[in-house]
Amino acid sequence: MxxxxxxxxxxxxxxxxxxxxxxxxxxxxxxxxxxxxxxxxxxxxxxxxxxxxxxxxxxxxxxxxxxxxxxxxxTRMEDVIITGLSVKPRSYAKAAAVGRNVSVVADIEDVQSLERQVVTFLMGKDIHLDANNIAVCHTLPRKDTKQPAIILSFVNRKYKIDLLRQGRKLKGTNVYLNEHLTKRNAEIAREARMLRRNDKIKATWTRNCKIFIQLKGSTPEQARVILIRH
Known part of the structure; x- marks a missing residue:
C-alpha cells in the first residue's frame, strides 16, 4: 500500500x-x-x-x-342630408356664357333653384314642408357617387324632426333622408348598419344625431336598446 x-x-x-x-x-x-x-x-x-x-x-x-x-x-343638429335625389343647376350655363360679373348672382339663383327642386320633389311625395323654415340649402359633393348629397338646414330643430318622420314616404324612390352626422358618428352608424345586415342586432337608428341599437333577444333585458358612443 x-x-x-x-x-x-x-x-x-x-x-x-x-x-x-x-x-x-x-x-x-x-x-x-x-x-x-x-x-x-x-x-x-x-x-x-x-x-x-x-x-x-x-x-x-x-x-x-x-x-x-x-x-x-x-352645429349640425338642425340639418337633414338628402341622398339619391337628382337635381340640375339652373344658372351655371348662363353664368359661364355671360361672364364672371354675374357669378354671385348665379350662385344665389342656383341655391334658390336647388331649394325649389328639393321642396317640389318632397311635396310631390306627400311630404309636408314649409320652405320658410329652411335656413340653408346646398349640395355636398361626394367622391363615391355622381349625385351630390343635399343639406337642408332648418331654422328650428323641430322642423328637421318633422321632416325625418315623414321619410318613410320615400320608400322605393332611392331617395333617403338622414341626420347630418359628423365623420366619427357616421362611421359608428355605418358599423351599426353592418351589424344589422349581418343579423347580429335587431335594429339600429339615429335620434338627435345619436346612434342607437337594439339587441336581439326574447326578453326585454336581452332586447334592450343601447346608446352607442364608441
Missing amino acids: PPKKTTSKAEMENEMQDIRKSLNHLTEELFKVTHQLTKLMGLFDEVKQLRDLIKEKDQTINELEMRIDQLEQY
Missing part, C-alpha cells in the same frame, strides 16, 4: 490564495451584474412612467377629440 501523499504548508497557502482570487473575481463580477441590474430596473421604471404618461396623454387627446366632435355635431 503506497504511502499517503502529504500536502505541504506552502501548497495549502497557494491553494487558499487561488481560492481567494477566484472569490474576489466572482465578487467583482457579481458587483458588475448587480450594477447592470440596478440600471435596468431604473430603465424599467422610466419606461413604465413614460407608458403611464403616454396613456394619460392619449386619454386627454381622446377626450378632446370627443369634445370637438360633440361641438361639431351640435
